[in-house]
Amino acid sequence: MVESYRRRSPLASFGLPARAAAQSPEAVADADLQLGERPHRCQINLRGNPQDGRFLEAVRNAAGLALPTEPNRVAAAGELKALWLGPDEWLILGPGGRETELVGTLARGLQGQHAGATDVSEARTWILVAGGRARALLARGIPLDLHPREFRPGHCAQTGLAGANIILQQTDDRPSYEIGVTNSFADHLWHWLERGAIDYRVAISV
Amino acid sequence: MLLISCPHCGPRAEIEFAYGHEAHIARPTDQEKLTDAEWADYLFMRKNPKGVHYERWVHARGCRRWFNVARHTVTHEILAVYRMGDPPPALDR
Known part of the structure; x- marks a missing residue:
């Protein structure tokens, strides 16, 4: 940090x-x-399989975001946004200062899954x-x-x-x-x- | 300038892509049995058709995913775009 x-x-x-x-x-x-x-800004690179319901649910629980699965679309929830970067990759954008807490919450929620959250702010x-x-x-x-x-x-x-x-x-x-x-x-x-x-x-x- | 349809992002300008050469070249599995000539064929010899060429592209400046393209080397017409791992489509040209 x-x-x-x-x-x-x-x-x-x-x-x-x-x-x-x-x-x-x-x-x-x-x-x-x-x-x-x-x-x-808070910027988090998120990787995971959108066909896996557990992955989408973990992200929803951790960030309150429903990830866009349509290419090149943005989903917003509150002060956070998720930008589609690839079929298994997103960029989560938020106000600066939230990155450390959010990447930790995501990582805990995704534990045990073939998925990852990386702070790239x-x-x-x-x-x-x-x-x-x-x-x-x-x-x-x-x-x-x-x-x-x-x-x-x-x-x-x-x-x-x-x-x-x-x-x-x-x-x-x-x-x-x-x-x-x-x-x-x-x-x-x-x-x-x-x-x-x-x-x-x-x-x-x- | 080619207009290439990325399987994810749709039609994009050629400058967003990088070329990955001939597709469908599988690494030999029985490597200890190969002769030098067969190794050389796998490593170096590529098709250079006047007609349909099956090749790989990557959307380098976009979603960074690889895919296959069937392109006519004379007209540059893109006849098919298909996923990595899919067999080449039959094209009667």
């Missing part, structure tokens, strides 16, 4: 909170794109891309069709963006997207997003 007071987000060097505080209210209201970081950060221009910006680098008939809130996907492997999820209809990217690629991806958005009116969202 990493002590929370020593944690430093991968994008800390960009000084995003200070940039956000320096924006005029008019600029924020006028923006057609919001960019921001959503770091330090330190592996990646999440970047918010939201607003009227979000789809246009992402279309410059993502090979997926993000038109609402294909990709909507509650959908997720793993793909590539600007050379980085990412997890993409849409969280609302503004539209808002969240991009999960490994810490080592976060700096590069933020540069790419800001440069790609050079024609748009960008507000930093914290």
Whole structure:
């Protein structure tokens, strides 16, 4: 476990909170794109066989989540989410600080099963891309069709963006997207997003 | 750019995938009886058809699962996508 007071987000060097505080209210209201970081989340990689009722029940008891079995879908329960990553793999997302307790509860519930829960909270950060221009910006680098008939809130996907492997999820209809990217690629991806958005009116969202 | 249908994620762009070469090559079980020529055949010799090729792909940037593809090497048409372990489908081309 990493002590929370020593944690430093991968994008800390960009000084995003200070940039956000320096924006005029008019600029924020006028923006057609919001960019921001959503770091330090509880992230747990979960493996198990969804055909096994005991596995699904153990997860339901431990996290209160019904795991999505349809590919590239997100299930939410309270403050937790489960993102489909593969036919026997999910990513559980929650507010930072819950990871140690939750991974322990899951591990106890899954004891004796061919299943596993791993705390991967330190592996990646999440970047918010939201607003009227979000789809246009992402279309410059993502090979997926993000038109609402294909990709909507509650959908997720793993793909590539600007050379980085990412997890993409849409969280609302503004539209808002969240991009999960490994810490080592976060700096590069933020540069790419800001440069790609050079024609748009960008507000930093914290 | 090929559009490849991952058995789990559906149609995705070729750049999300990695190629795994010819499918259905089983490692010999009677290894102590093999001649050098038979070993060489297992290790190195691959089909190079002008027509349907049965090959493996992995959805490397997506769900990271392996599967088989029947692809026409002239037209790049993907004629079938099927799971690992399944026999190759009969295709009359």
